Amino acid sequence: xxxxxxxxxxxxxxxxxxxxxxxxxxxxxxxxxxxxxxxxxxxxxxxxxxxxxxxxxxxxxxxxxxxxxxxxxxxxxxxxxxxxxxxxxxxxxxxxxxxxxxxxxxxxxxxxxxxxxxxxxxxxxxxxxxxxxxxxxxxxxxxxxxxxxxxxxxxxxxxxxxxxxxxxxxxxxxxxxxxxxxxxxxxxxxxxxxxxxxxxxxxxxxxxxxxxxxxxxxxxxxxxxxxxxxxxxxxxxxxxxxxxxxxxxxxxxxxxxxxxxxxxxxx
Ligand SMILES: C[S@@+](CC[C@H](N)C(=O)[O-])C[C@H]1O[C@@H](n2cnc3c(N)ncnc32)[C@H](O)[C@@H]1O
Numbered sequence: 001x002x003x004x005x006x007x008x009x010x011x012x013x014x015x016x017x018x019x020x021x022x023x024x025x026x027x028x029x030x031x032x033x034x035x036x037x038x039x040x041x042x043x044x045x046x047x048x049x050x051x052x053x054x055x056x057x058x059x060x061x062x063x064x065x066x067x068x069x070x071x072x073x074x075x076x077x078x079x080x081x082x083x084x085x086x087x088x089x090x091x092x093x094x095x096x097x098x099x100x101x102x103x104x105x106x107x108x109x110x111x112x113x114x115x116x117x118x119x120x121x122x123x124x125x126x127x128x129x130x131x132x133x134x135x136x137x138x139x140x141x142x143x144x145x146x147x148x149x150x151x152x153x154x155x156x157x158x159x160x161x162x163x164x165x166x167x168x169x170x171x172x173x174x175x176x177x178x179x180x181x182x183x184x185x186x187x188x189x190x191x192x193x194x195x196x197x198x199x200x201x202x203x204x205x206x207x208x209x210x211x212x213x214x215x216x217x218x219x220x221x222x223x224x225x226x227x228x229x230x231x232x233x234x235x236x237x238x239x240x241x242x243x244x245x246x247x248x249x250x251x252x253x254x255x256x257x258x259x260x261x262x263x264x265x266x267x
């Protein structure tokens with residue numbers, strides 16, 4: 001058995017689309033793990049994975065792609081500022097706290113982008129924000145709290161915002177203000193754990209609809225629907241699409257923004 005065959009026959013058991021993981025860097029990571037276990041063939045490792053729940057958990061972690069950047073898909077951030085956050089604020093009563101959840105937040109680039117956008121355009125609106133950010137990878141969450149990033153993380157973010165919010169320390173950029181404490185970080189696995197409820201907006205980009213098999217996409221989309229208030233929004237990645245079977249739950253309002261289908265006009 002070769003690596004490709006191993007992926008093809010093992011990853012569906014983890015709920016993952018095997019093609020996405022056919023990369024040399026990931027292959028090398030798995031080979032290191034096989035060495036640790038003193039297993040020499042892909043078939044031996046496959047058997048070990050299928051017989052051992054802890055190893056399935058570990059392998060899922062090894063496969064995780066944690067690439068992210070600030071203002072990823074920058075046109076989305078423009079549309080959020082000009083259109084979708086104003087629509088949301090209009091619909092939520094002024095006393096209510098707006099709750100946004102970044103699910104699969106990597107090292108914090110996405111929730112910090114949302115927080116900076118909020119600081120810039122909505123912080124003086126008198127509205128309060130609760131921003132939740134989760135990832136299944138503890139190392140990612142640790143990096144998120146440290147909030148230090150290489151220049152490449154900012155290539156889509158307006159330069160003036162990088163200059164305003166980050167201090168350049170010899171080519172590494174550290175968040176200036178203590179914005180990290182304004183975000184509630186928590187470890188959370190979308191496959192196994194129930195989501196936090198009462199969100200007005202969920203971000204789940206370049207994760208569920210990129211890497212997970214259809215059945216799991218379907219199940220998690222249903223959970224997202226329950227975790228959103230009526231009329232709430234779900235934002236996916238630029239190349240992501242919701243599975244066909246969930247058309248009765250969400251309508252596409254403007255790619256990649258979906259809205260729950262509930263009572264008309266409710267939020
Ligand atoms: C490619 S990054 C996407 C980051 C960000 N959402 C973006 O679009 O830039 C995917 C993230 O999902 C996390 N992840 C992978 N499997 C997960 C799971 N089952 N539950 C929660 N997070 C997961 C990874 O650790 C990684 O940080």
